[in-house]
Amino acid sequence: MLYKTGLDFAKKQDQEDVLAHYRNKFHIPKDNQGNNWLYFTGNSLGLQPKSTQKYIQQELDDWAKLGVEGHFEAKNPWLPYHEFLTESMAKIVGAKPIEVVVMNTLTTNLHLLMVSFYQPSKTKYKIVIESDAFPSDKYAVQTQLEFHGFTAEDGIIEWKPRPGEELLNIEDLETILNQQGDEIALLLIGGVNYYTGQYLNLKRIAQLGHAKNCMVGIDLAHGAGNIKPELHDSGVDFAAWCTYKYLNSGPGSLAGLFVHEKHAYNKNLKRFAGWWSHNKTTRFNMRQPLDVMPGAEGWQLSNPPILSMAAIKASLDMFNEVGMDALRKKSIKLTGYFEFLINQLNNHKIKIITPKNPNERGCQLSIQVQNADKSLHHKLTEANIITDWREPDVIRCAPTPFYNNFEDVYWMVEKLKAIIN
Missing domain, CATH: 3.90.1150.10 (Aspartate Aminotransferase, domain 1)
Structure with missing residues (x-):
């Protein structure tokens, strides 16, 4: 205009x-x-x-009145509370409900996802990140490599801007993959770079990575609630994001997680699990072997903090409205x-x-x-x-x-x- x-x-x-x-x-x-x-x-x-206080107060009131029965009898029962957030969050990131869950914090989710999607071999173990990735992503990748017996110096490949430029060029990522793709196991890229604000082409990144048999993950910390990442259509394998930036959920609030539908029913994926990963219909039977739920819910570990989820719900209801x-x-x-x-x-x-x-x-x-x-x-x-x-x-x-x-x-x-x- x-x-x-x-x-x-x-x-x-x-x-x-x-x-x-x-x-x-x-x-x-x-x-x-x-x-x-x-x-x-x-x-x-x-x-x-301004609605956040009311949403949290509702849960405080139900806790005061009902105690443990709030899990079933609260106005918004706590047991399935995370499900109240799923559809709205899925719309924001362009995903199917089965692909999204709200849980943990961003870097925790990235580590849990890398347990499943970073499966290095002796020859295919390297990880591509942006040269100016957010420090938490760098530290997460470094420690994942070290956990598997590799070094950051050898295992991290940085996608860098060209000399004299600030922005990343997708052709340079293509060159990296053409030259070293047989050694690369994972691409972990910030969908919107925290420093420059550059929004990268997620679909193209996924295509380039998958052409070399690499897994592709996205950190959407600066993208969720800001741009329309269309995660399902992009084809990326996984993504994670915080909710306290553009999603207005409060300092240190819970994060979001995406696992593409193509992985939803693969129970053979390695993962770190907890009782909230288990089939919700038999979860409280206790003495059961692990029966992992399909979709993103299968990466949950524990029952969620309701007060944080209430703040997220206040914001997501506004996003859903607009x-x-x-x-x-x-x-x-x-x-x-x-x-x-x-x-x-x-x-x-x-x-x-x-x-x-x-x-x-x-x-x-x-x-x-x-x-x-x-x-x-x-x-x-x-x-x-x-x-x-x-x-x-x-x-x-x-x-x-x-x-x-x-x-x-x-x-x-x-x-x-x-x-x-």
């Missing part, structure tokens, strides 16, 4: 925004004078829906406006390293500021702008479509311009 400078344009866009009223359904942090912060860190921790199509439509428009205003600054010190193509990014823009240090981030914070600093010189900003608006973006850029000048 055609964007314009000036506050009047931003206000007009907000007046015409069909999702504008959802902003009022979130708690927006305020300064000491009661003014809203400009909050641009949904990529790190999403804001709290739908990813509408959120993505606004996100593209809002992020495009943000990019337009940054470019209008015409400041040679400022560079957006996130892809220009809306189909290759979500709502995050990573803004590189030449010769800047963290003092710039501190000045933004003092101006009540909450962004995310990443060394050495990048501000990560995410105008999140649920609760950010065009006026937020306008004032953020105005204040950034004043601080830099």
Whole structure:
């Protein structure tokens, strides 16, 4: 669309925004004078829906009234509580319900999935990751290799940007696989890179990996609730993501897990199991040999923390109401406006390293500021702008479509311009 400078344009866009009223359904942090912060860190921790307290209070009340009977008699019975989240979560990531479950935390899920899908041999054992993968993924891959008797130095292959560039090129991954595919057992790739915000082509990654008989896994921490990954159609073998970023479930909340339907009924897959992996119809008969449930539920271990799931349910009910199509439509428009205003600054010190193509990014823009240090981030914070600093010189900003608006973006850029000048 055609964007314009000036506050009047931003206000007009907000007046015409069909999702504008959802902003009022979130708690927006305020300064000491009661003014809203400009909050641009949904990529790190999403804001709290105002409904969350009610959802959690329901479970606290049922616990107080019913004790252990809440597993069966609560308004939302605790025993099958994770099932209340499955369909909504599956819609968000483009999966079938059998392919998705909410459980554990992100890196825990990646380890459990690698138990099943990283099965190295003496000659085919290497793992491909992005060179600038999130540290937790690097540590997980390193320790998986070491657990199997390999070294990170020998076993990790890094998919790197070309010299002088920030973004990954899919042709370079193809070259890696053509040259070393016979030695590669697994690709574990961040679907949206945490640093640059680049959204990678998951279907193409899966095709390239599978052509060399490699398993393909995706970390969707910065993708779930942000872009539409269409996990089932992509063909990736597995994925995992947290829910406290764009899915607004609260700090350290539970994570999501995806296992493609093609693996759903394979009971021969190696796994670490617990009693929640077992057939739910005979689970409480106790003295039973393990009978693994089909689908993603078969990777569960223990009964889930209900209070965390209640917070997730509060957010997912809103996502279910709005739908990813509408959120993505606004996100593209809002992020495009943000990019337009940054470019209008015409400041040679400022560079957006996130892809220009809306189909290759979500709502995050990573803004590189030449010769800047963290003092710039501190000045933004003092101006009540909450962004995310990443060394050495990048501000990560995410105008999140649920609760950010065009006026937020306008004032953020105005204040950034004043601080830099």
